[in-house]
Amino acid sequence: MSEVAIQITDLKKTFDGKDYVLKGIDLSIPKGSLTAIIGFSGTGKSVMLKHILGLIKPTSGKVEILGTDIGQLEPDALTRFRCHFGVLFQSAALFDDMTVLENVCFPLLEHRRELPRSKVVEIAKEKLKLVGLDPKHDHKLPSEISGGMQKRTGLARALALDPEILLYDEPTTGLDPILTEMVDNLILETHSHRKGTTSVMVSHDLYAAFRIADYVAMLDAGRVLLWGTPDDFAKSDIELVRKFVDKGMKHQ
Amino acid sequence: MFFHGAVKSARNMLIGFVEEVGDIVLFFTSSIRTVTQKPSRAPEIIQHMEFIGNQSVGIITLTSLFTGLALSVQIYLGFKIVNMVNLVGPTVALGISRELGPVLTGLIVAARAGGAMAARLGTMRVNEQIDALDVMGINVKQYLIMPRIVAAILCMPLLTALFDFIAMVGSYFMCVVLVELDEAVFMQRIADLLEVRHIMEGLFKSAVFGLVFAVVCTYRGFNTKGGARGVGEATNRGVVLSMVLIIVLDYFLTNLIRLYYVAVGISG
Numbered sequence: 001m002s003e004v005a006i007q008i009t010d011l012k013k014t015f016d017g018k019d020y021v022l023k024g025i026d027l028s029i030p031k032g033s034l035t036a037i038i039g040f041s042g043t044g045k046s047v048m049l050k051h052i053l054g055l056i057k058p059t060s061g062k063v064e065i066l067g068t069d070i071g072q073l074e075p076d077a078l079t080r081f082r083c084h085f086g087v088l089f090q091s092a093a094l095f096d097d098m099t100v101l102e103n104v105c106f107p108l109l110e111h112r113r114e115l116p117r118s119k120v121v122e123i124a125k126e127k128l129k130l131v132g133l134d135p136k137h138d139h140k141l142p143s144e145i146s147g148g149m150q151k152r153t154g155l156a157r158a159l160a161l162d163p164e165i166l167l168y169d170e171p172t173t174g175l176d177p178i179l180t181e182m183v184d185n186l187i188l189e190t191h192s193h194r195k196g197t198t199s200v201m202v203s204h205d206l207y208a209a210f211r212i213a214d215y216v217a218m219l220d221a222g223r224v225l226l227w228g229t230p231d232d233f234a235k236s237d238i239e240l241v242r243k244f245v246d247k248g249m250k251h252q
Numbered sequence: 253m254f255f256h257g258a259v260k261s262a263r264n265m266l267i268g269f270v271e272e273v274g275d276i277v278l279f280f281t282s283s284i285r286t287v288t289q290k291p292s293r294a295p296e297i298i299q300h301m302e303f304i305g306n307q308s309v310g311i312i313t314l315t316s317l318f319t320g321l322a323l324s325v326q327i328y329l330g331f332k333i334v335n336m337v338n339l340v341g342p343t344v345a346l347g348i349s350r351e352l353g354p355v356l357t358g359l360i361v362a363a364r365a366g367g368a369m370a371a372r373l374g375t376m377r378v379n380e381q382i383d384a385l386d387v388m389g390i391n392v393k394q395y396l397i398m399p400r401i402v403a404a405i406l407c408m409p410l411l412t413a414l415f416d417f418i419a420m421v422g423s424y425f426m427c428v429v430l431v432e433l434d435e436a437v438f439m440q441r442i443a444d445l446l447e448v449r450h451i452m453e454g455l456f457k458s459a460v461f462g463l464v465f466a467v468v469c470t471y472r473g474f475n476t477k478g479g480a481r482g483v484g485e486a487t488n489r490g491v492v493l494s495m496v497l498i499i500v501l502d503y504f505l506t507n508l509i510r511l512y513y514v515a516v517g518i519s520g
Binding site: 053055076079080081082083085087089090091093094095096106107110111113161167 | 291380383384387
């Protein structure tokens with residue numbers, strides 16, 4: 001097994017002290033891989049992602065990112081540690097009072113204060129070019145561009161600080177098939193352009209997960225039901241996995 | 253049975269209220285302690301001062317002018333009966349600088365800027381923009397909350413001073429120009445009875461009101477749940493609570509200031 005980027009050990013989470021959303025997750029995500037986390041709605045995928053980002057604390061168990069147990073970090077240190085991440089949100093989560101270019105410049109202006117403004121703009125334009133966004137949209141507000149362009153901008157912003165870990169939170173949910181394929185290809189291209197970057201995609205788009213991911217982890221009822229390559233899933237005889245795979249592929 | 257139910261629900265309400273006050277205090281302290289942290293948020297503070305302060309100048313000017321006019325008419329009509337029209341000027345000046353100036357400025361700015369703060373932060377919350385800032389490694393309380401609170405505290409005394417001044421211009425116009433009271437007497441009586449501490453009292457209150465509406469509205473906006481409905485509720489609850497608190501706090505602050513005057517041996 002190659003070097004591990006994200007190590008989750010016996011992760012349990014309850015919000016009310018009674019019902020456990022996560023019931024003991026064990027998962028190792030190799031460095032440089034593209035891993036898809038799949039599962040039915042309400043199985044704890046988003047809660048797990050929030051643990052990886054340190055947005056919520058585990059009830060028990062630990063989450064180690066690049067060898068650091070993030071549960072042990074003080075709030076300020078955790079805030080700084082998050083510079084290792086780039087996140088593409090389901091809604092792109094662009095700042096609606098900033099232009100496309102300003103959105104991508106923003107993390108650089110916050111964290112790379114030593115850089116002159118011209119250099120920041122140069123890097124931001126380079127990232128926008130990388131995700132295939134035409135420069136004519138640079139000075140438009142997010143409300144003035146399409147959903148696909150917003151996703152591209154969100155990805156360019158996530159890439160701005162050259163993060164070691166890229167997280168995609170249900171990037172294709174609610175998109176039409178053409179846009180879904182475009183976003184999937186974008187994720188794949190971004191991953192292949194950035195050797196060494198670990199990508200984690202939370203999705204219930206099984207087709208995309210199997211098409212682009214190196215590894216797939218399926219969650220069910222707060223546990224990892226199966227972790228393996230797409231081939232392992234295709235060959236699996238676990239009933240729930242079969243059901244999920246069959247329905248997911250039929251749906252596509 | 254009914255009594256038992258009423259006691260239980262009153263107890264739950266009290267616990268809920270105390271918990272919420274505790275949450276708001278923790279929210280405030282965790283936000284304001286970031287004021288000295290790097291990076292400096294001076295540009296954001298100035299940007300919010302422009303919104304809270306500069307953009308409120310028009311509405312404050314208009315409302316204060318008519319407040320001064322209306323108050324002067326009422327006091328003039330009352331004092332005319334007892335033949336004390338010479339005291340209209342100082343009565344209006346004291347009322348405006350100590351009570352109406354800070355309270356009305358607080359209510360107007362809480363409705364305008366406080367509502368906008370709650371709505372803006374609420375929208376950012378439901379659109380995942382606050383989560384995006386969080387995962388970008390940005391201290392969201394330092395970036396979003398602290399500059400708004402500091403800007404409100406700094407702007408409110410300035411806006412109140414403007415309110416006081418324009419209201420007195422209105423009073424002058426009513427008393428000297430319209431009802432033709434003697435200008436020298438009007439000015440002299442104000443100079444005799446209005447002290448700097450009366451104006452400072454109002455400015456101090458207004459800074460507290462700025463703190464209160466900024467904390468309440470940012471707290472409501474920051475903790476918005478749900479979609480558009482949640483944003484509407486957060487804005488509504490933030491503005492209403494701010495207004496109620498401003499009026500209630502005004503009474504307590506007035507008494508607190510009086511106690512201070514007694515303690516240091518100042519009368520009035």
